[in-house]
Each structure stands twice: as C-alpha cells, then as structure tokens.
Amino acid sequence: MSYPELKMLIAGEWVLGSDGASEPVICPADGTEIGHVPHASPADLDRALESSLDGFNLWRKMTPHSRQAILEKAARLLEDRFEVNSANLTREMGKPLAEAKIEMQVAIDLLRWYAEEAKRVYGRIIPSRFPGMQHEARKLPVGPALAFVAWNFPATNVMRKVAGALAAGCSITIKPSEETPATAIAIGTALVDAGLPEGVLNIVFGVPAQVSEHLLGSTIPRKLSFTGSVPVGIHLQQLAAKNMIRCTMELGGHSPVMVFKDADIDAAAQLCAMGKFRNAGQVCISPTRFFIEEPVRDQFLAAFRKHVEAVTTGNGLDAGVTMGPLVAERRIDIMDGFVADALQKGAELLVGGGRIQSPGSFYQPTLLNDVPDTARIMIEEPFGPIAPTAVFANIDEVIARANSLPFGLAAYAFTNSAKTVGILKTEIETGMLAVNSLHVHSVETPFGGLKFSGYGHEGGSEGLDAFLATRYSSEIYT
Structure with missing residues (x-):
C-alpha cells in the first residue's frame, strides 16, 4: 500500500502549486521520505479566497437537510476507505495503527454529528414591549472561514473545523500541517466525491507564516479557527484583528x-x-x-x-x-x-x-x-x-x-x-x-480551554455556534 500523491484542493480542483514549490514528507518511524507536499503561491491563495466566497454564497442557500445529505455521504465514503486512511495517518504521523483507527472513527462521528445537529439551529421570537411589533433573532452562517491546524491529530484536528463550518453553512479554507497532509486530503477527497460544491472547501499548504499572513490579510474570511501553540495563536489573533475576523483558539495545555x-x-x-x-x-x-x-x-x-x-x-x-x-x-x-x-x-x-x-x-x-x-x-x-x-x-x-x-x-x-x-x-x-x-x-460535548489555553469551543452545540452569527430584526405593520 503506497502513500498517496499529494495535491491541494483549490476552487474544486486538485492541483500542485503554481510556482512548483514543495517540501518532503518524512515518515517519523524510519526517517524516510514518503512524499512531497505542494506549496501554494500567493496567486493560489487568492484563488482559494475568491472561490471560498463564491462557494459560501452557494452553500449558505442550501437547506440544512441538503447539506446533511452531502456530509452523510462523505462520512460513508470515509468508512469505505477507513483502513487505507488509517494506515496513511500512521505513516505520516507515527502513532500506533490502533490509535489512528480510533481517531479516524472519531472524525467520521464528528462529521455525522455536526451534519445532524445543524438541522436544529434555532432562532427565537422575542416578546415586544411595543404593540404590533415583532422581534426576531436568527442564526446564520458567519461567512467564509479559515482554519490552521497542528500535526498531532491529522484527522480530528481537521474535521473539528471542517465539519463545524460546513454544517453551519460556511465555506472553509484550511491549511493542515505540512508534516501530515495525506489525512486532510483524504477527508477533502471524500467530501468532493460526495458532491460538495466547488469552493466550499479549499485545502492549501505552504510556509505557515506566509500562508496565514496572506489569508488573514484578506477581507473575505469572517472566521478563524486555530489549533496550535500559544505564541502562534497570539500572533494569529493580532493578524485577524486587522480585519475584525472573529476567532476560536484551541491552544496549549499543561x-x-x-x-x-x-x-x-x-x-x-x-x-x-x-x-x-x-x-x-x-x-x-x-x-x-x-x-x-x-x-x-x-x-x-x-x-x-x-x-x-x-x-x-x-x-x-x-x-x-x-x-x-x-x-x-x-x-x-x-x-x-x-x-x-x-x-x-x-x-x-x-x-x-x-x-x-x-x-x-x-x-x-x-x-x-x-x-x-x-x-x-x-x-x-x-x-x-x-x-x-x-x-x-x-x-x-x-x-x-x-x-x-x-x-x-x-x-x-x-x-x-x-x-x-x-x-x-x-x-x-x-x-x-x-x-x-x-x-x-x-463529539457532542464542548472542547475548549481558559486563560492562555484559548477561548471558544469545538464539539457540541457550542462548536456549531462558533460558525454562526446572530441577526436581529424587528417588524411592524400599520
């Protein structure tokens, strides 16, 4: 069983970087080179951003039931490809195969749970103090999202971001770790094969600082979700603040x-x-x-x-x-x-x-x-x-x-x-x-920390809320 060819997903196409840059992927169990992961150029990143906006405007208009059907199909495809994906996770990350299989199953469970939970995103009618007026608070997808994740859980780190965003009706551009790219690509492949519209998911790789600065420098993203170290999380918050991009930070612990x-x-x-x-x-x-x-x-x-x-x-x-x-x-x-x-x-x-x-x-x-x-x-x-x-x-x-x-x-x-x-x-x-x-x-409980371990949650209804915005409206007729 060979390690797969590695490509990026941009605007619905599996591509190499337009400038030809890449880096090797090393198997930590023996130090051998098992693949090359492509790097996105600035033009590639711009294309991903534009497609994420187009994808969002299409995806957000689909009903939760229609979105769930696609995500459920992707979950079944991941089940069909379970053994191969688990083995490649172990190849690139090193953990025992039994742990890789547990992680892959949790990733599938996350996708399935979020897809179902999104059918139960409720707003509310608020009693008015004014005769004849109606107050409404409605939950809507926040917009195109970004995610950057660490290497230690190549399946669940990716899926917590992707499943939450897609279920909520957001598009998402994610940069997984360049050390563990195949697992993220396998997740993206299942979603594309399940019928996810182009641009709704983009997967890019590259030099982390360059990618994050370029993507967060755009006004297109409206949400950032990050899993990684405290210093990097603080830096990303500062970049996101320039464009008022709201954040979820899952940082270090002790x-x-x-x-x-x-x-x-x-x-x-x-x-x-x-x-x-x-x-x-x-x-x-x-x-x-x-x-x-x-x-x-x-x-x-x-x-x-x-x-x-x-x-x-x-x-x-x-x-x-x-x-x-x-x-x-x-x-x-x-x-x-x-x-x-x-x-x-x-x-x-x-x-x-x-x-x-x-x-x-x-x-x-x-x-x-x-x-x-x-x-x-x-x-x-x-x-x-x-x-x-x-x-x-x-x-x-x-x-x-x-x-x-x-x-x-x-x-x-x-x-x-x-x-x-x-x-x-x-x-x-x-x-x-x-x-x-x-x-x-x-999958159904909130995951998140306090103090320098970050803020916001993944998992549970709180993880879905992270990709939703509340819109208030009032109406009165004479």
Missing part, C-alpha cells in the same frame, strides 16, 4: 493530575499511564503534571512504573506496538532538555530518559520522581512521553499548584470523595475536568 489518597490507586496508575503515553504524549490534553497525595505516593509510583516499563515502542504499523515515535527529529533534543533540567534541579529518574537508538525519532517512555515546580517540565508544555511526578500534602496546596500556570485546558482528579470533587469543580481553573477517568471530550 494538564495537572491530582491523585488523592482515597482514590483507587491501581486504577488511577493504569489510566494515567495509558493517557500519558497515548500518541507519545503529543496531545494537548495529555496528563502532564502528576501530583500524588503523600500517603499513597509510593503505592502509586510502584504501579505507575510497571505500566511505563510495559510500553512497547516501535513502528505504529507493527503488531503489538503501543507507542510510536515523536513526529520529527527536532523533538528529541527538546525531550532531552526537559530531562536534563529536571535532574539538575533534583528530580530522580526512574524509567527511560533518553533517545531509543534506532531509525526514526523514538524516545523512551520516561518517569521522573520528586520533580520540583521550578523545573522546566513543570512549567512548559512538554508534548512528549515524559511523566513528571511530585507529592502534595492537602487539597489547598494542590489546587494552588495546579492553577499556578497560565494554561487552563484540561485537568484530572482521582478521588472517591464527593466533597473533594465539589471543591475541584469550583476552584480548578480549567476548561475541562475529568474525575476518575481521562475522558474530557466526546
């Missing part, structure tokens, strides 16, 4: 995990290990700061260590592999820097701590103990397979430490105390909180 002494310690350790090393830790909601109540610290660490040592790394297409490589070679030095800094500040290395010497960008599943809050890994989002642990004495202390960073995306707690949970629901500064699990998102 999720605290609070394990209380009354929790099921063995179950907590197992779930924490599964969550920490999913996608080699390259997950914005990954559990990344492990705070263990002092009386159960040794019990938790012993159980956690067993699960860390049981992680099997390798090519995600190989049977039995539970953790693949980091997405690229550049991530290895970053992981080494986190470990070295933690050890220099007094942490204890229990498992791993270095590169796996083999082709590809593999890093050992790593467990650190007694990591001080001053260590870089307790301050900066690691985005890798390193689990730093520390102890806490009481609930007030752990809340203060959990809230000490500027991030507020996800948080996790393990406890059997309803009183403790009640306090955490009120006091933890996070957009999403999971108790006794790591589950913080389903």
Whole structure:
C-alpha cells in the first residue's frame, strides 16, 4: 500500500502549486521520505479566497437537510476507505495503527454529528414591549472561514473545523500541517466525491507564516479557527484583528493530575499511564503534571512504573506496538532538555530518559520522581512521553499548584470523595475536568480551554455556534 500523491484542493480542483514549490514528507518511524507536499503561491491563495466566497454564497442557500445529505455521504465514503486512511495517518504521523483507527472513527462521528445537529439551529421570537411589533433573532452562517491546524491529530484536528463550518453553512479554507497532509486530503477527497460544491472547501499548504499572513490579510474570511501553540495563536489573533475576523483558539495545555489518597490507586496508575503515553504524549490534553497525595505516593509510583516499563515502542504499523515515535527529529533534543533540567534541579529518574537508538525519532517512555515546580517540565508544555511526578500534602496546596500556570485546558482528579470533587469543580481553573477517568471530550460535548489555553469551543452545540452569527430584526405593520 503506497502513500498517496499529494495535491491541494483549490476552487474544486486538485492541483500542485503554481510556482512548483514543495517540501518532503518524512515518515517519523524510519526517517524516510514518503512524499512531497505542494506549496501554494500567493496567486493560489487568492484563488482559494475568491472561490471560498463564491462557494459560501452557494452553500449558505442550501437547506440544512441538503447539506446533511452531502456530509452523510462523505462520512460513508470515509468508512469505505477507513483502513487505507488509517494506515496513511500512521505513516505520516507515527502513532500506533490502533490509535489512528480510533481517531479516524472519531472524525467520521464528528462529521455525522455536526451534519445532524445543524438541522436544529434555532432562532427565537422575542416578546415586544411595543404593540404590533415583532422581534426576531436568527442564526446564520458567519461567512467564509479559515482554519490552521497542528500535526498531532491529522484527522480530528481537521474535521473539528471542517465539519463545524460546513454544517453551519460556511465555506472553509484550511491549511493542515505540512508534516501530515495525506489525512486532510483524504477527508477533502471524500467530501468532493460526495458532491460538495466547488469552493466550499479549499485545502492549501505552504510556509505557515506566509500562508496565514496572506489569508488573514484578506477581507473575505469572517472566521478563524486555530489549533496550535500559544505564541502562534497570539500572533494569529493580532493578524485577524486587522480585519475584525472573529476567532476560536484551541491552544496549549499543561494538564495537572491530582491523585488523592482515597482514590483507587491501581486504577488511577493504569489510566494515567495509558493517557500519558497515548500518541507519545503529543496531545494537548495529555496528563502532564502528576501530583500524588503523600500517603499513597509510593503505592502509586510502584504501579505507575510497571505500566511505563510495559510500553512497547516501535513502528505504529507493527503488531503489538503501543507507542510510536515523536513526529520529527527536532523533538528529541527538546525531550532531552526537559530531562536534563529536571535532574539538575533534583528530580530522580526512574524509567527511560533518553533517545531509543534506532531509525526514526523514538524516545523512551520516561518517569521522573520528586520533580520540583521550578523545573522546566513543570512549567512548559512538554508534548512528549515524559511523566513528571511530585507529592502534595492537602487539597489547598494542590489546587494552588495546579492553577499556578497560565494554561487552563484540561485537568484530572482521582478521588472517591464527593466533597473533594465539589471543591475541584469550583476552584480548578480549567476548561475541562475529568474525575476518575481521562475522558474530557466526546463529539457532542464542548472542547475548549481558559486563560492562555484559548477561548471558544469545538464539539457540541457550542462548536456549531462558533460558525454562526446572530441577526436581529424587528417588524411592524400599520
């Protein structure tokens, strides 16, 4: 099974860049070149923008039921192509095939759910204080949208934007990651094959800063949705502000995990290990700061260590592999820097701590103990397979430490105390909180953060609202 030819979707046509520019796509499992992704020229981007406006003016006039029929057909096509698309996701991103299949299924579920939910976009009639006058508030698609997404979830990052926009009646131009292009192209192919009108979806690639500055410099887009780092999100907001483009920002996190002494310690350790090393830790909601109540610290660490040592790394297409490589070679030095800094500040290395010497960008599943809050890994989002642990004495202390960073995306707690949970629901500064699990998102629930983790939501009715505008009207007849 070969990796597909990579092209952009502009104005309903699959094309290469008009100036011939491209860059290689590297398989992170072995470092080999598996394809070339084309870059859009400024003229290509202008063509995409113009077609998005034409596509919007056509798509917004179709009924929600007509739009749903096309999106449902695309979902069925993605089901038909499930195995091939999942394997290519693993090739370009590295995660185990089992995880790639879960991600592809969630992407299909997102498309199907948004398409159905858009049938239930309601306005309202507002009672008037004036005799004979009627007030109406109506929900309408906001306009042509833009989206820029990260590489770590090539299917769901793309689908959260595309499905929400299309279901709401917007057109969308998306720039997926150049490191993981085939999955986005597969989604676009299914939509085109399902009958999506030309211009309603454009898929472009290129140098990120150049593409974003060009697209956001236009007055055509009315909405931007971004998934990525905090610094880039801040920069994109500034660019969008010049044309009053409204934004949804899904940015970084540094999720605290609070394990209380009354929790099921063995179950907590197992779930924490599964969550920490999913996608080699390259997950914005990954559990990344492990705070263990002092009386159960040794019990938790012993159980956690067993699960860390049981992680099997390798090519995600190989049977039995539970953790693949980091997405690229550049991530290895970053992981080494986190470990070295933690050890220099007094942490204890229990498992791993270095590169796996083999082709590809593999890093050992790593467990650190007694990591001080001053260590870089307790301050900066690691985005890798390193689990730093520390102890806490009481609930007030752990809340203060959990809230000490500027991030507020996800948080996790393990406890059997309803009183403790009640306090955490009120006091933890996070957009999403999971108790006794790591589950913080389903397609029908809102996904989003607080503070520097961004604003706005994807998923649930809130994710649809992000692509809708409210229009008020009044009428009276004499």
